[in-house]
Amino acid sequence: MTAPSEESVVRLLERAASIGVWRLEPAAGRLSWSDQLALLHGQAPGYAPPADDPLRHYAVDSREKLEPLLRACLEEGREFDEESQVILPGGNRRWVRSIGQPLRDGAGQIAGAYGAVQEIAPRGLQPGTLLRMGAALESGEAFATVDRNGQYTFLNEPAERLLAAPAVQLIGRRFWNSFQKTVRLRLEEQFRSACSRGVNLEFEELDARLSHWFEVRGFPFGGGMAVHLRDVTSRRRAQEQLRLLEGSIARLNDIVIITEAGPFSEPGPRIVFVNEAFERRTGYSRDEVLGRTPRLLQGPNTQRRALDHIRAALEEWRPARVDLINYKKNGEPFWVDLDVSPVWDKQRKLTHWVAVGRDVTERKLAEEKIQHLAFYDTLTKLPNRQLLMDRLHAALTDPGRPREGALMFIDLDNFKVLNDTLGHQKGDLLLQLVAERLRSCVAKGDTVARLGGDEFVILLENRGDKPLDPARGARAVAERILTALGEPYVLPGYLHHSTCSIGVTLFTRSDRTVSELLKQADLAMYQAKSAGRNTVCFFDPEMQAVVSANAALASDLRQAWRENQFQVDYQPQVGADGRMIGVEALLRWQHPTRGTVPPDQFIPAAEETSLIIPIGRWVLDAACAQLAEWSRRPDRKHLTIAVNVSVRQFRHPEFVDEVMQVVQEWGVPPGKLKLELTESLLADGIDVTIAKMGSLKDMGVALSLDDFGIGYSSLSYLKRLPLDQLKIDREFVKDILVDANDAAIARTVIGLAHSLNLDVIAEGVETEEQRAFLERQGCGSYQGYLFCVPLAIDQLEAFMDRLQEEAPA
Incomplete structure (x- = not known):
């Protein structure tokens, strides 16, 4: 089959793109118009104006612009490209x-001019809505974002103009209402289907004004x-495709390829024409591609699905449009928005295919950037929570996967300190790093993946290309991580040492x-931290049971x-003489179904939920109210009340003011109120702790260090604390007679205590032998079952009344 002549190609492009060509030779007095150009001016085929008046059919203002341009072209060889009216x-x-x-001419002298005229405002459009093709190719696209409910969240200026609203x-508003x-x-x-399945959305529809067709790609x-x-x-109205004429439209940027009508089987339709834009974009010359098929532009990443779509369209003699990865002669890939259309003769016989390709590489890169921002952490470049959730969901639900593996939750130890x-x-x-x-x-x-902060997650899967025993694989990876993250980090001006805690949960074909x-891996990670950090811990159901029990306890605590219910x-x-010198206020919880809940169970939960703040304030108020009542009785006014203060309660910014307020409200002597502080207060923030204790001491409130000797005691700190008393913990008293x-x-x-001029009291005294030993060592105050169990206030009053009755006169 022979290639068509250049003249037939020109006629084909004129008919497809509504473009007419002209040729002016002033010396010979000749001006020729193509038939298509005559039709464009509303004239019969074969018509042309006189050679001495080539601009006869232009509007006056357009003639004023074109006359000097045409003259410069004929005299100086300047090209021109102007929008005008006929x-x-x-x-x-x-x-x-x-x-x-x-x-x-052959000597290179100017013998005339030639060119083309193209209609750029198709009939039917409102005045002022010009399709400025050259500018449109270079302008930005209309872009908007919508949330998962379909509501617009952002529109750029081109989108505002396109939708005719700010x-x-x-x-x-819902975008489908446009x-x-x-x-x-x-x-x-x-839209909802595309969002739920994570696939692209493409359609073309008429707008709400029923005046414009929009192409939408989501x-x-x-x-x-x-x-x-x-x-x-x-395009929808006229089904016109931009066709670049050789020479006349070479400066347009769209790639144009014209092929034969067939065959559809291998090797495919052969190329009969390409424009200069094709040569510039691909690096192939026209001679290199004529007679070959467009397959020469395909490469390793050219999408098979897009090619199948084009092939199906060719076989059905219908247009096709795809975004396709093509390759230049040097092997560099580039994206094209490719529009393939059939060309028919007057007998509706398919004669050729015309493919117009717009380079959309920059747009694709922008889309990839959006995808990266949506699914990757900007700091570490790791997948973010969203992408992790998608991959984990696929690992659990994809029937094509083994659906077994390990999930590892990694948290840096003491990152907040750095x-x-x-x-x-x-x-x-x-x-x-x-x-x-x-x-x-x-x-x-x-x-x-990085979840946020210093939390990372690793998903290990058993795959066909990488078989994995989840337990052994996770253990091996965890050991590598502990070693790698334990190596020093070289930071600017600083050598940092760090460790991590790892929680692992395994998954198989489960529900x-x-x-x-994620919760199970997180629980296992916290178990690793509790075990001393810098270790790995695997999840087991007992962890979940503990967490569930703690959650139920916290819920009951709020209800209590x-x-x-408290x-x-x-x-x-009591003192050395056996007389009562005061009491310790002890919080008790009587639950309707749990019964009596031990303090060592619910106090930590109260600390964790911050309920300890209002509960502690309530206990403090109750103690001062009781002191106020006893202060009115001569036989009771010497008594003190010791109130336990938790770490969280003591560190509350308003704690000192609250103590001052409750003491003043009840009008009790501050020295009758004794606050028992735990040694854990000394773990950190010691200067703030000492300052607060000093403020309480200045008020006259007595301060006792509870459970002394079992926690964070340091002699260097102890001598700085404004204490009144040390309290020997019951753990030391219990075996004091048998454990040296x-x-x-x-x-x-x-x-x-004696050397620091502090009082000392021992708790947990249960036998006379224990009390006697303590007395011999110099301890003169005691508390324990030897004297009395904790009592409700009415029982305590009755107990003290009996003591008075039994006391010798």
Whole structure:
């Protein structure tokens, strides 16, 4: 089969693109118009104006612009490209694009000019809505984002212009309401389906004004969908495709390829024409591609699905449009928005295919950037929570996968200390280094994600290309991580040492959800921290049982506070002579179904839920109210009440003011109120602790250090604390007669208290032998079952009345 002549190609392009060509030779007095150009001016085929008046059919203002341009072309060889108006026989005007360039003879001298005229405002459009093709190719696309409910959240200026409304009016509206009513329900269903399945959305529909067709391409991301809009009214109405004529339209940027009509089987239709834009974009010359098929532009990443779509369209003689990856002659890939259309002769016989390709590489890169922002952490470049959840969900539900593996939750130990002491900049740098080391610890295909802060998650899967025993694989990866993250980090001006805690949960073909797996791995990680950090812990059901029990206890605790289920009991404290010197206020919880809940069970839960703040305030108020009542009785006014203060309660910013307020409200002597503080207060923030204790001491409130000797005691701190009393813990008293170590500790505490001029009291005294031993060592105050169990206030009053009756006169 022979290639068509250049003349036939030109005629084909004129007919397909509504473009006419002209040729002017002033010296010979010749001006020739193509038949298509005559039709464009409303004239009969074969018509042309006189050579001495080539601009006869242009409007006056257009002639004034074109005359000097044409003269410069004929005299100086300058090319021109101008938008103008022509007058039709009926008096109507038509916008056209006029292109001209010099015609030279064999010696290179200017012999005339030739060019083309293209209609750029198709009939039927409102005045002022010009399709400025050249500008449109270079302008930005209309872009908007919608949330998962389909409501606009952002529109750029081109989108505002396209939708004929400002963004402030459109934001919050459903985007499918921008289209005609008959399709809105279908568009809503397609949108929600695309979002739920994470697939792209593509359609063309008439707008709500029923005046413009819009092409819509949606790309889902974590927050909804990024939407590109384009006005395709012209293409929909006229089915015109931009055709670049050789020479006359060489400066346009769209690639044009014309092929034979067939064959559809191998090797496919052969190329009969390409424009200069094709040569510039691909690096192939025209001679290199004529007679070959467009397959030469395909490469390793050219999408098979897009090629199948084109092939199916060719076989059915219908247009096709795809985004396709093509390859230049040097092997560099580029994206094209490819529009393939059939060309028919007057007998409706398919003669050729015309493919117009627009380079959309920059748009694709922008889309990839949006995808990256939606699914990757900007600091570490690791997958973020959204992408991790998607991959984990696929690992659990995809029938094509083994659906077994391990989920690892990794938390850096003491990361907050680095951030607080060296600043967030070094903290961010550390996180980036950690991310690199984590990636080096896993195989290709495993997921390393950052949840946020210093929390990372690794997903290991048993795959056909990488068989994995979940337990052994997770153990091996965890050991590598502990080693890698334990190596020093070189930060600017600082060598940092860090460790991590790892929690692991295994999954197989189970009905556990993504959320459940994350919770289990998180629980195992906290178990690793409780075990001393820098270790790995695997999840077991007992952890979940403990967490569930703690959650139920916390819920019951809140209800108990609302329903006043708490009460204050009092345990007497006695001096060396056996007389009562005061009491300790003890919080008790009587639950309707649990019964009596031990304090060592519910106090930690109250601390964790912060209920200890209002509960502690209530106990303090009850103690002062009782002191006020006793102060009115001569036989009771000497008594003190010791109140336990938790770490969280003591560190509350308003604690000192609350103590002062409650003491003043009840009008009690501050020295009768004794606050028992735990040694854990000394773990950190010692200067703030001492300052608060000093404020309480200045008020006259007595201070006792509870459970002395079992926690964070330091002699260097102890001498700085404004204490009144040390309290020997019951653990040392219990075996004081049989354990030499406990006896030595008790003697040391008593001696230390005396040397610091502090009172000392022992709790948990249950036998006379224990009391006698303590008395011999110099301890003169006691508390325990030897004297009395904790009692409700009415029982305590009765107990003290009996003591008075039994006392010798």
